[in-house]
Amino acid sequence: MQNLVEERRHLMEEKTAQRYANARGAYSGIAPVTERSGNKKWIHFRGACPKFLRQSFHEWAGHSVAHSPWARSYYQQQRERGKGHHAAVRGLAFKWIRIVFRCSKDRVAYDESRYLAALAKRNSPLAAVAAGTIP
DSSP states (O other), X not given: OHHHHHHHHHHHHHHHHHHHHHHHHHHHTOSOEEEEETTEEEEEOOOSSOXXXXXXXXXXXXXXXXXXXXXXXXXXXXXXXXXXXXXHHHHXXXXXXXXXXXXXXXXXXXXXXXXXXXXXXXXXXXXXXXXXXXX
């Protein structure tokens, strides 16, 4: 019984942390806005946000494509799915926000090899592409 209680507490902590990471993405202007009315649904660029923060994350993510194998893989994956350059970079920036949030929560520095190992553990297609096993 005690083990079940501990598992639930841990799961709730993870969900709360995920919500905070998502809220940071929304605050920074990187996360898109989804609106619904009746049977229609549309997604658009977030306008109400700190512009400098949004631009900083956007530029950081754009530069990471040249220096990080998994970031390059993610960007290419988004482009192949039909996303434009800026939409792909914003998606990458959202991933970076979540990574930075987790690093700050755990009080550890970002380590590319550790992140690639985590991707491989979850069988992410990004890990295989970033490792060079799939062209």
